[in-house]
Every structure is written in structure tokens, then in C-alpha cells.
Amino acid sequence: MMSDDTASRSPGKALERLDSAVIGQRASNQLSDEALQSFAAQYGTEMQIAPDRALPAYGGQGFRLGLVKSGILLATIELPNDRRQVLCLYCPGNLIFADAFARNEGAKFKAVGEVTILGLNDQSFCNAQAQAPGALAMLLSEATRHINDLMLHSAAIGRLRSEERLATFFLELALRIAQPARDAASFEFRMRRDDIADYLSMNRDTLSRSMSQFRRDGVISFVNPNFVIVQWKALSDRTPLAAAMLEWHRNT
Amino acid sequence: MMSDDTASRSPGKALERLDSAVIGQRASNQLSDEALQSFAAQYGTEMQIAPDRALPAYGGQGFRLGLVKSGILLATIELPNDRRQVLCLYCPGNLIFADAFARNEGAKFKAVGEVTILGLNDQSFCNAQAQAPGALAMLLSEATRHINDLMLHSAAIGRLRSEERLATFFLELALRIAQPARDAASFEFRMRRDDIADYLSMNRDTLSRSMSQFRRDGVISFVNPNFVIVQWKALSDRTPLAAAMLEWHRNT
């Protein structure tokens, strides 16, 4: 262990690079984002999911691959004893690799707000693969990004205290869907407490307590029930994963 | 909730299909396994990692993609306060998507036993991609499998009690690396307590207690420190994820 090891991992240092990071990232990813969207638009079919509606992973119009156009989709799995886990969040631009996930018992998708996705079923995926072989590289890089997100999330739910997890959650949302500004970020926020709690592997009551604490401390503030403002610095100070998340997002 | 919902998820029912499942699965996957291996053998370079050696994800001879030939590799991430998380296990035949994982702060790979991998760096990956474009589909399907494993593991560490997690762990190992037999499975087992504990997001002491309990109950038994025998039924009864894991493995 060298001393600069911990230093390079401190939230403060990573935070200095935030402005250029978050803003630059959007530009650099524009290319692959657009390519993915035009790919999905060409071969996929648009589907709507109403707010709070859950659809069994293989129910209804099954799809193998989906691109989220708007809204946030949750992948959930239900276990015996009323236990449920939200496995990941799909934000606009994210790809859903439904064929793997869907085979699990108790797996469902749930919409936060009104969700629109472009879905490819087995057949249209094969078509796409034949006609646009180059697209596979794009899908692979999306899968890789997804793998990393899942890994970081595992670390969060496995090793962080409840308030650290909550800070990680808001930081993640801020990085993924907010309009970033210098000190704060604001975004629409319609997730239910149960869903947040299940995403962070904690109890709804405990979550509520932590959120109240954050509100008291001014880390987050609600302008109305569906819109939140978060403070970059305060959040980063409260999660050990801040450096990793910011660094990762800068490079993506 | 329909009554057959819980029934179809019960370990017992899934267990009935185990024999044909585990044995059939090996055969059906033989094809893509072989393809993946010949692909990696052609474009990758062989690397050895000594037992218990950790290598920083981007240190030494960096690789972007790796196929595990023998041994087990752990992806780990270190957090402040001596917290560490083992994010996933790579068993022989598994692909390592190192380019995503490697960018994280504190990320390392650690070898369990002697590990051999076939690594592709950026350049050889580009070569491979140009010369064998069909291989991408194979990589994508491996990535998809990996995504599912990570999701199930998230559910395990997020929502299961410590003994349930341990049962899940042994069941996972048995499915992935054991020579299956009717009632029991046996396999080489060299992972350290610290690594298991960090994989399951629990304390080493707690893990030790749970393992002692399993030994007392005859769920697992050691023939020597490096070789273990596990009982299918006893394990399945102790984890709510048994059905999902068996079902998934049967279809893979």
C-alpha cells in the first residue's frame, strides 16, 4: 500500500475533474449512442409500458434486446418470504439484455414513469445481425458497460452502510440522467421508496430514515415530490465509491 | 400470486430435473465452449498467474479480454476502511471482460490455485475482430451469461441471510466446476476464507461459523483441506435461489 494509493482514490481529487468530465463525456459518447439508437430504431419495434406497470420478463410481447427510449425501467427478481431485489436500472440509452435475465424465476420488468423501449425479438435480432454485422461490436461494448455497472453495484450493496448506499444511488442517478451543473444536479425523480429500497438492498423504513437525514443535512432537496436537487460535493463525501464512479463515467 | 407460482419455484421440483439438467447441459454447450477456446487459442497469448497472486487490472501485461483455461480467477475491488469485495469468479471456460472492470479504482485480479488464461490485448482483439467477425456473436452471448450471473449474485448478497448465501455459493461452485453425481458433487476447493467471505459480502468469522454449521449438519464435508463433497438436496433446501440457479444452468 503506497500513500498515493488512498490519495488517488479520495473523492475530493476526483471531484475536481467533474466539470470537464461530465460535460465532455456526453460529447464523446454521442457517436455510439446515436449509432445504437438508429440501429434499434431500424430493427426494433416501439413498446410502451405504463407507470408502475410490471411485465413478466417473458410475458406479453417478448423481446430479446431492448433499448430504452424514455423513462426508467427496473429489472426485478422476487424471492420467497416477500424478498425482492431490483437488479439494475435501465436509463434512456441503455440496452436491456433480456434474453439472459428473462430466464430467471420471478424475474420482471417494472416501469418508473412512462417508459418507451425499442424491442428486438429473436427474429428481428437475427435479421439485424445478418444485415448489420458491425452492430455486434456496439452491443458488446454496451454489454461491457453493463457488466461494470453491475459490479460496482454489487460492491455498493455488499460493502457499504445504508447512508453510503443512498449517496451512491443519488450520485449514480445524477451521473446518468441529470443535467449537470457546477455544484448541484437536478433531475426528475419518480421512483417509489420500495423500489429504491429494493435496489439498495435495504428496508423501506431504514431508507426513509436515511433520506430524511440527507434532507436535514441539505445533501438533497425536493422542489416537489417528483423533482430533486442533489449536491455533488456532499454526495461524493458520503460514498467511498464516488471516485470510482466519477472516474468511470469520465472515461465512458 | 397464483399457487403454482411458488410451487414452480420450489427447490424440490427443480431438483428432480437435476440429473438430466447438469449432464445434458455439458453436451449442449460443448459447441460454443469449443469455439470460444479455439478462438482464444488462435488470437490470445497464454499467461500464468501463481496461486494467491493478485495482479492490478491494468498492471503488467494488460489484456482486454481473457479466457480462463485452468484455475479460478477472482475480480476484486478494494474500498476504504479495509473493505473489499470479490465481484465475481471466473471458472475455466469463462471470459473476462477486463476492459470494463479494469478502469475501476482498486480493481485487481487474484488467482485461486495456479491459473492459466489466454489474454487478448487491444491489438490482438482488433485483429481477431477483423479476421473472425463471427466471433463477436459468441462473445456477446458470453457477456450475456456473465450479466445474468452478476444479477443473481446481487440478489444473493443483497437479500439472503448468511447461511443462505453460503449454500448459494457451494451450489454455484458445484454447478460450475464439479463432476456431478446423483446425490452429491465433489470438487477441488482452494479458496481462502477471506476470499469467500468477500465474495459473499460477509465477515470471515461469520463465514467460519456458518461453514462449521454446514459441516455439523453434513451439508458439506471435507475429504482434505482442498477437496469438498456437497449434498445437492441439503444445499438446495438452504437457498431460495436454488430453483433459479438450477433452471438457468439447465438452459445454458
Next chain:
DNA sequence: CGGCGACTTGACAGCGATCAACACCGGTGG
């Protein structure tokens, strides 16, 4: 008004983390 769902908050209990002591083993050097 009454009922309902989403959320909050307090009191309490329990699981698992923490700390400490101890057993065991292979290596090393007197």
C-alpha cells in the same frame, strides 16, 4: 367523511460485525 396508498418516525430486537483468545501448520534459525 372514510378509506386507501405512500411515506415517516419511534421503540425494540436480532443478526451479524467486531474484538479477542486460541489452535494449527509450515518455515526458519538457533
Next chain:
DNA sequence: CCACCGGTGTTGATCGCTGTCAAGTCGCCG
């Protein structure tokens, strides 16, 4: 040969975070 040591694993005692239960608030709607 034995004493010493560090690494690994086990086990008991204790503590605290967070799950559980219960009551209460608020907004919405029939």
C-alpha cells in the same frame, strides 16, 4: 531437536446497525 513466528482458521462474548413492528401523517379520491 525445539522455540519462535506469521499466516490461516475457529470459536466465544459483546455491541451496534438495521430489520421489524406499530402508530401516525399526508394527499388523493370515491
